[in-house]
Amino acid sequence: xxxxxxxxxxxxxxxxxxxxxxxxxxxxxxxxxxxxxxxxxxxxxxxxxxxxxxxxxxxxxxxxxxxxxxxxxxxxxxxxxxxxxxxxxxxxxxxxxxxxxxxxxxxxxxxxxxxxxxxxxxxxxxxxxxxxxxxxxxxxxxxxxxxxxxxxxxxxxxxxxxxxxxxxxxxxxxxxxxxxxxxxxxxxxxxxxxxxxxxxxxxxxxxxxxxxxxxxxxxxxxxxxxxxxxxxxxxxxxxxxxxxxxxxxxxxxxxxxxxxx
Amino acid sequence: xxxxxxxxxxxxxxxxxxxxxxxxxxxxxxxxxxxxxxxxxxxxxxxxxxxxxxxxxxxxxxxxxxxxxxxxxxxxxxxxxxxxxxxxxxxxxxxxxxxxxxxxxxxxxxxxxxxxxxxxxxxxxxxxxxxxxxxxxxxxxxxxxxxxxxxxxxxxxxxxxxxxxxxxxxxxxxxxxxxxxxxxxxxxxxxxxxxxxxxxxxxxxxxxxxxxxxxxxxxxxxxxxxxxxxxxxxxxxxxxxxxxxxxxxxxxxxxxxxxxxxxxxxxxxxxxxxxxxxxxxxxxxxxxxxxxxxxxxxxxxxxxxxxxxxxxxxxxxxxxxxxxxxxxxxxxxxxxxxxxxxxxxxxxxxxx
Numbered sequence: 001x002x003x004x005x006x007x008x009x010x011x012x013x014x015x016x017x018x019x020x021x022x023x024x025x026x027x028x029x030x031x032x033x034x035x036x037x038x039x040x041x042x043x044x045x046x047x048x049x050x051x052x053x054x055x056x057x058x059x060x061x062x063x064x065x066x067x068x069x070x071x072x073x074x075x076x077x078x079x080x081x082x083x084x085x086x087x088x089x090x091x092x093x094x095x096x097x098x099x100x101x102x103x104x105x106x107x108x109x110x111x112x113x114x115x116x117x118x119x120x121x122x123x124x125x126x127x128x129x130x131x132x133x134x135x136x137x138x139x140x141x142x143x144x145x146x147x148x149x150x151x152x153x154x155x156x157x158x159x160x161x162x163x164x165x166x167x168x169x170x171x172x173x174x175x176x177x178x179x180x181x182x183x184x185x186x187x188x189x190x191x192x193x194x195x196x197x198x199x200x201x202x203x204x205x206x207x208x209x210x211x212x213x214x215x216x217x218x219x220x221x222x223x224x225x226x227x228x229x230x231x232x233x234x235x236x237x238x239x240x241x242x243x244x245x246x247x248x249x250x251x252x253x254x255x256x257x258x259x260x261x
Numbered sequence: 262x263x264x265x266x267x268x269x270x271x272x273x274x275x276x277x278x279x280x281x282x283x284x285x286x287x288x289x290x291x292x293x294x295x296x297x298x299x300x301x302x303x304x305x306x307x308x309x310x311x312x313x314x315x316x317x318x319x320x321x322x323x324x325x326x327x328x329x330x331x332x333x334x335x336x337x338x339x340x341x342x343x344x345x346x347x348x349x350x351x352x353x354x355x356x357x358x359x360x361x362x363x364x365x366x367x368x369x370x371x372x373x374x375x376x377x378x379x380x381x382x383x384x385x386x387x388x389x390x391x392x393x394x395x396x397x398x399x400x401x402x403x404x405x406x407x408x409x410x411x412x413x414x415x416x417x418x419x420x421x422x423x424x425x426x427x428x429x430x431x432x433x434x435x436x437x438x439x440x441x442x443x444x445x446x447x448x449x450x451x452x453x454x455x456x457x458x459x460x461x462x463x464x465x466x467x468x469x470x471x472x473x474x475x476x477x478x479x480x481x482x483x484x485x486x487x488x489x490x491x492x493x494x495x496x497x498x499x500x501x502x503x504x505x506x507x508x509x510x511x512x513x514x515x516x517x518x519x520x521x522x523x524x525x526x527x528x529x530x531x532x533x534x535x536x537x538x539x540x541x542x543x544x545x546x547x548x549x550x551x552x553x554x555x556x557x558x559x560x561x562x563x564x565x566x567x568x569x570x571x572x573x574x575x576x577x578x579x580x581x582x583x584x585x586x587x588x589x590x591x592x593x594x595x596x597x598x599x600x601x602x603x604x605x606x607x608x609x610x611x612x613x
Binding site: 157159160162163164165166167168169170173177178181182 | 308309310329330331332334335336337339341343345346347356357360361404405407408
């Protein structure tokens with residue numbers, strides 16, 4: 001009986017937290033009419049901004065995954081000096097204010113820096129460009145992928161890798177045929193989290209590139225210039241599209257990428 | 262031929278010390294020792310999973326001590342099989358074949374052949390998580406054999422299976438060995454060692470304390486550790502003769518002496534173990550329920566840890582352990598003629 005009371009008390013407390021998350025979102029959905037949504041869909045400025053947000057974050061996730069996944073593997077498998085420091089550095093973007101992260105990025109990517117001049121040599125730049133947005137999104141969202149990938153590799157027993165090598169497989173074949181498929185589910189989860197977190201980034205992105213305008217920047221701009229009524233339909237549309245992608249990918253990762261039986 | 266030369270390996274709380282032995286082609290070599298004696302680490306060193314601090318591993322006259330794991334051509338069957346959980350049984354067995362640039366129909370043929378050898382041809386589409394311990398062990402064996410290894414390493418391969426399966430798997434391991442496969446097998450179970458090995462090395466505290474044939478090890482243990490670890494005083498090699506009726510009682514012939522034994526085994530070559538505490542001594546012949554009654558002469562008599570050990574010559578030497586009081590009451594002494602008896606059910610036959 002006492003146990004039941006405890007569970008009841010905990011459920012009420014938990015329910016309040018859930019309500020805190022759901023209520024504002026629900027309120028926003030309920031106070032936005034279908035007409036407003038349809039008009040927003042027709043607004044090419046909005047739709048272009050949503051696609052820009054989706055693809056810059058996705059491209060950043062894919063490009064940085066090429067470095068993050070190998071790094072996660074090394075961290076998971078090897079013991080080396082300063083390993084804990086490196087793990088700490090990986091998580092830095094989570095703890096520093098994102099506007100500060102934007103300033104930090106700007107100081108290495110602006111036109112008068114080595115990276116900026118190097119990019120200009122190839123005919124592009126970072127400040128006020130899609131490339132800059134992609135880097136700002138990646139900077140703040142990399143920890144989500146790295147942490148998930150390290151956890152994923154940690155769950156794969158080293159013995160299975162040794163067994164593959166006993167059977168004549170090279171380390172590279174072992175990685176691609178044994179380790180990666182077995183760690184894939186948490187890694188995919190990390191990729192989805194990195195992509196989702198990148199899309200929602202505002203602080204770092206607005207400092208690197210006000211234009212082209214990502215959706216979080218556009219929501220801020222419309223709210224600032226025209227008020228809540230104009231910002232809300234954009235926010236609702238963006239949330240719906242993100243949720244569709246997010247749920248689809250989650251379902252995909254749950255049903256198709258279950259490597260373990 | 263695999264030659265292990267002065268292998269040493271140091272850990273903070275444990276070390277392997279100066280281990281040397283030779284495994285000839287076609288040998289069934291058993292490393293026998295209690296838990297924590299370092300036998301599994303030794304296998305890992307031979308396979309290349311762990312590097313030795315010192316010493317050499319010579320395979321067919323080539324030093325492979327620094328050779329990469331994947332180049333050694335030594336297959337390893339782990340205690341928990343280490344099957345790849347995301348691959349089917351077929352893909353597990355085919356894993357090593359796929360990197361040899363063999364075409365897929367050839368791979369299919371080889372996998373089918375191997376799966377028939379280990380009797381898993383019905384399981385090829387299953388995932389390892391759905392297999393029983395015995396099935397998984399068979400698949401692990403087939404996967405290892407697919408590499409056509411110079412040497413097959415088995416780490417406690419029969420420890421996770423029930424008694425019936427253990428007998429079946431022993432038969433399978435014997436069959437694989439008779440096809441010419443060199444095997445090094447690690448176990449803590451002396452029965453397993455007797456049953457399978459043609460050579461045994463006993464490991465104690467990270468050192469090999471004795472190497473030899475099963476008879477050498479069990480009849481002439483070189484140290485008290487081996488004697489205690491094995492705990493066998495009466496160990497005989499011989500033949501199991503077919504039963505004359507269906508009673509299950511068979512006779513075992515060793516050095517001309519016939520001993521009754523209750524066993525369901527039907528193999529002819531094997532070993533007989535008679536626990537010394539089950540051998541009863543009397544001064545005169547007395548009819549009792551024992552099927553084995555022999556007249557013999559006391560060859561030796563000496564105090565043991567518990568009681569007195571009496572070695573009696575009945576054509577073969579047989580040891581009995583009696584209490585000090587019984588020895589005094591029966592006035593046992595060297596050279597005295599006495600009768601010994603033991604039940605056919607108290608005797609253990611192990612097929613070789």
